[in-house]
Amino acid sequence: MSYLASDSETGSxxxxxxxxxxxxxxxxxxRDGAHWAMEELVHRYRNKAFAIAYRLCSGQKxxxxxxxxxxxxxxxxxxxxxxxxxTFYTWxxxxxxxxxxDGKRRQNRWQKLISPWLPWKRGExxxxxxxxxxxxxxxxxxxxxxxxxxxxxxxALPEKQRVAFQLKALEGMSIAEIAQVMGTAEGxxxxxxxxxxxxxxxxxxxxxx
Amino acid sequence: MDACRExxxxxxxxxxxxxxxxxxxxxxxxxxxxxxxxxERQKMLRFLDRxxxxxxxxxxxxEKASALSWAVKGTLSSRDARSRWxxxxxxxxxxxxxxxxxxxxxxxxxxxxxxxxxxAPSQLPGPAPEIQLSQKDxxxxxxxxxxxxxxxxxxxxxxxxxxxxxxxxxxx
Numbered sequence: 001m002s003y004l005a006s007d008s009e010t011g012s013x014x015x016x017x018x019x020x021x022x023x024x025x026x027x028x029x030x031r032d033g034a035h036w037a038m039e040e041l042v043h044r045y046r047n048k049a050f051a052i053a054y055r056l057c058s059g060q061k062x063x064x065x066x067x068x069x070x071x072x073x074x075x076x077x078x079x080x081x082x083x084x085x086x087t088f089y090t091w092x093x094x095x096x097x098x099x100x101x102d103g104k105r106r107q108n109r110w111q112k113l114i115s116p117w118l119p120w121k122r123g124e125x126x127x128x129x130x131x132x133x134x135x136x137x138x139x140x141x142x143x144x145x146x147x148x149x150x151x152x153x154x155x156a157l158p159e160k161q162r163v164a165f166q167l168k169a170l171e172g173m174s175i176a177e178i179a180q181v182m183g184t185a186e187g188x189x190x191x192x193x194x195x196x197x198x199x200x201x202x203x204x205x206x207x208x209x
Numbered sequence: 210m211d212a213c214r215e216x217x218x219x220x221x222x223x224x225x226x227x228x229x230x231x232x233x234x235x236x237x238x239x240x241x242x243x244x245x246x247x248x249e250r251q252k253m254l255r256f257l258d259r260x261x262x263x264x265x266x267x268x269x270x271x272e273k274a275s276a277l278s279w280a281v282k283g284t285l286s287s288r289d290a291r292s293r294w295x296x297x298x299x300x301x302x303x304x305x306x307x308x309x310x311x312x313x314x315x316x317x318x319x320x321x322x323x324x325x326x327x328x329a330p331s332q333l334p335g336p337a338p339e340i341q342l343s344q345k346d347x348x349x350x351x352x353x354x355x356x357x358x359x360x361x362x363x364x365x366x367x368x369x370x371x372x373x374x375x376x377x378x379x380x381x
Contacts, residue, residue: 035282042278047269050277054266064266065273072281077288147263168225169257170264175227194221201256208252 023088031079038076045089046072048171049096055166056100058151067103071096090180093173097163097181146207153203157196160184164192165200212249213239220246224253 018026018040029037049071053064075082075092082091154162163182167173175193179186201208212220219236222228228236240247269277349356 035285038285039278039282042281046274046277050269051266055264061267065269065277069277069280072277073284076281076285143263146259150260150263170261175225190218190222193225194218197221197253200260204256207259208256 071099094181161192161196165196212246
């Protein structure tokens with residue numbers, strides 16, 4: 001065995017060789033309060049989680065970082081509720097997606113309330129950053145326009161279709177995994193995915209060669 | 210040339226890599242003879258590539274990644290410390306001190322309330338001087354008519370006395 005486990009195999013006294021452990025074992029250690037196991041799980045999934053959060057937050061980097069952190073904390077607080085029916089990462093991504101969607105809804109509510117009194121909007125800031133960060137070649141401008149159009153078309157999709165499409169087309173998850181993350185049937189995920197693909201193609205048909 | 214309607218779902222499952230082994234064999238056989246489906250498949254693959262290429266998320270920098278780990282670890286440690294502090298039973302002197310302090314507070318408060326409750330009504334302060342003054346004024350107002358009559362009588366007596374003095378009373 002490649003790690004030093006205590007008698008119960010879940011004790012937190014001895015710190016095993018964390019990277020060699022699979023998720024199930026790490027979750028068992030983490031459930032018993034082993035911080036090194038939690039750290040290893042954060043280390044394994046932080047980049048992927050950040051990428052998902054970044055896309056679900058429509059490119060708001062700071063929000064994506066905050067939601068990723070919040071999702072990890074919420075997952076570790078509720079680790080006792082994880083029964084092992086699904087893999088850890090689909091269970092965790094479900095929490096992450098919920099944190100991001102809840103956070104976005106909360107922000108939208110606040111923005112609706114306070115936007116009449118604000119002299120600027122967040123989207124404009126992002127655009128200014130984009131302009132500052134790139135050279136103005138025609139290809140760059142074209143790519144930026146395409147990126148903006150894709151972003152706009154994505155935002156126009158219903159929430160479930162958008163999540164299903166992002167998890168499949170951009171994160172490469174299988175339909176079965178997406179069904180677990182979204183808590184729906186595989187057929188429903190397929191339906192969301194096909195509708196989203198159709199709507200996006202319609203919205204972006206000017207870009208098709 | 211358009212793609213076949215009955216193969217639309219299969220086409221999407223193919224480009225998303227979700228086609229089963231048996232379905233794939235049928236589909237490949239169809240593709241070999243259908244130009245419309247082949248073209249549509251190519252378009253779909255290009256479309257998905259463009260979307261993937263244009264929305265690449267930024268890399269989480271090593272500093273940000275370690276900051277994230279530290280933030281999660283720090284929050285979990287402080288939560289554990291708080292729960293340990295809450296779960297720890299308080300030592301006996303501390304508990305006794307708390308009980309004595311609470312008892313003293315109860316005694317002082319009930320004494321003060323009892324003092325207020327049983328205070329004699331005579332010891333209560335009387336009406337303020339302003340209220341007394343207004344009571345005097347009220348008395349004057351009530352007897353105003355009488356005072357006016359007395360004033361009229363006084364004037365009448367004064368006039369009669371004055372007339373007598375002018376005409377001169379008979380000297381005896």
